[in-house]
Amino acid sequence: MPREQRIKVEVDGRSLELSNLDKVLYPAAGFTKGEIIDYYTRIAPVLLPHLRDRALTRIRFPNGVDGASFFEKNAPAGTPSWVRLERLPVPGSTKSREMLDYVVADDLPTLVWLANLAALELHTPQWRVGADPDLMVVDLDPGAPAGLRECCAVAVLMRARLAEDGLEAYPKTSGKKGMQLSCPIAGTQSAETVSGYAKRIAEELERGNAKWITSKMAKRLRPGKVFIDWSQNSATKTTVAPYSLRAQATPTVSTPLTWDEVEAGAARAFTSDEVLDRIEEYGDLLEPLLTPGPELPER
Numbered sequence: 001m002p003r004e005q006r007i008k009v010e011v012d013g014r015s016l017e018l019s020n021l022d023k024v025l026y027p028a029a030g031f032t033k034g035e036i037i038d039y040y041t042r043i044a045p046v047l048l049p050h051l052r053d054r055a056l057t058r059i060r061f062p063n064g065v066d067g068a069s070f071f072e073k074n075a076p077a078g079t080p081s082w083v084r085l086e087r088l089p090v091p092g093s094t095k096s097r098e099m100l101d102y103v104v105a106d107d108l109p110t111l112v113w114l115a116n117l118a119a120l121e122l123h124t125p126q127w128r129v130g131a132d133p134d135l136m137v138v139d140l141d142p143g144a145p146a147g148l149r150e151c152c153a154v155a156v157l158m159r160a161r162l163a164e165d166g167l168e169a170y171p172k173t174s175g176k177k178g179m180q181l182s183c184p185i186a187g188t189q190s191a192e193t194v195s196g197y198a199k200r201i202a203e204e205l206e207r208g209n210a211k212w213i214t215s216k217m218a219k220r221l222r223p224g225k226v227f228i229d230w231s232q233n234s235a236t237k238t239t240v241a242p243y244s245l246r247a248q249a250t251p252t253v254s255t256p257l258t259w260d261e262v263e264a265g266a267a268r269a270f271t272s273d274e275v276l277d278r279i280e281e282y283g284d285l286l287e288p289l290l291t292p293g294p295e296l297p298e299r
Contacts, residue, residue, distance in 0.1 A: 014082055014109035018116050025064040025118060028249040031272075036245065037115040039272045044108050046284040047243040051111075053128035055088055055102035057238045058119035065120070065247040075101040076117070083110050086129050091235040104129065120245045123238035126194070127187070133194045134187035134292055136167070137239050138202065139229035140179040143222030146212070149265040151179040154205070154213055154226045156263055161201055166294050170286050171262050175246035175254040179267060180232075180239060182286070184293030191235040197296045198230035242286050245272065256285035 006019045021034030040047070061069045075085050084106055090098040105111050105122070114122070126135040138158065140151040158181055159169045169181045185194065202215035205228060214225045232239050240246065240254045248269070255270040255278070270278065 009112075011109040011112050012107065014080070016080075016109060016113055016116065018112075023064075025061060025120070026249070026251050027064055027066055029251060031251045033116070033118065035272075036118075036120065036251070037112055039245065039251070039276070040111050040115045041108065042276055043243045043272075043279070044111055046279055046287075047241065048105065048107065048111065049284075049290050050242050050286065051105040051122065051124060053104060053106070054124040055086060055129060056105050056114075057123040058103070058114060058117075059121035059123070059247065060117060060119050061247055062118045064118075065249070069247065072119070073100050073102060075103050079103070080113065083113065088129065091125075120247055122241045122244040124241050125235075125238050126233055127191070132187050132189060133191055133233065134185060135289060136183045136185050136194050136198055136296065137232045138181050138198055139174070139227075139232050139239070140181065141222070141227040141229055142178055143219075143225050143227065146224050146226055147177065148173070148179065148267045150212065150226050152262045152265045152267050154209075154228065155179060155181055157205055157209070157213075158201070158228070159259070161205060165297050167296075168288065168293065170289060171257045171259065171267075172242055172286065173255045173257065173267055173269065174240060175244070175252045175269065176248065179257075180254075182289055184289050184291060186295040187292050189296055191233055194296060195230060195233040198233050202228035202230045243275065256282075258282065258285060 006017050008017050023033045025033055058072045059069055084104040085101045086104055087099055087101050090100055126133040126137055140154055142151050155171050162169050167183045169183050171181055173179055206213045206215040212225050214221050214227050244254050246252045251272045252269045253272055253275045255275050
């Protein structure tokens with residue numbers, strides 16, 4: 001067995017030890033751990049603001065996207081002392097008795113450390129530590145033969161409906177087969193209130209477009225339709241972060257979109273290199289999510 005290769009680096013004044021940079025983690029694309037670390041380093045200026053103050057769930061692929069993976073919420077053994085940890089109750093645990101030390105990725109050294117652990121996917125809740133939700137998110141999940149084009153059509157409908165309530169929606173791809181819409185909100189309402197509002201809007205759109213939209217969880221109802229998953233706002237759920245890599249055959253990314261692209265039905269899977277180019281062209285299309293929005297209407 002080849003000996004593990006390790007190098008010591010300094011990132012913004014923090015000492016890190018990186019290992020096996022030549023290890024291929026996306027075999028079909030020949031994409032290595034070193035390239036993953038490079039991507040997360042280069043995307044950090046637009047990614048880190050969306051991670052800041054949010055308890056992070058990681059999906060790790062130590063042997064690449066074709067190998068076994070695992071979700072990780074708790075800080076792993078050997079976590080450096082300078083990584084920010086927040087001891088928080090696990091949502092949904094019995095009477096909030098289960099507590100975990102969550103990693104919070106506020107800086108570049110933490111992001112590089114996570115990438116070195118093959119934490120390819122980064123998922124966040126819709127609220128910051130110690131606060132109520134400041135984002136409302138809906139997942140648009142197509143049931144074959146529906147795909148991203150159909151998701152785009154639903155996104156346009158949903159954007160118009162949310163605008164009636166004074167909400168501005170911002171689209172991104174999931175990096176897989178679907179999309180998400182995110183709305184900045186005031187951060188003064190509970191997850192139950194946010195989830196209830198999202199559910200009402202999803203059900204309303206389903207009533208008007210039942211042939212191609214569903215708001216119901218049952219997978220048997222989804223073929224040929226787009227499922228508006230309002231439950232993303234539950235206290236037990238997280239959503240893939242903007243600019244996170246996804247575990248696909250190629251290194252696709254959860255990518256912010258322009259509304260012109262969505263209206264043209266032009267959403268597709270973008271790779272890490274393409275996303276870095278898009279940042280040069282557009283900057284962070286989701287920057288408005290970093291500023292609180294309005295309260296949701298009660299009805």
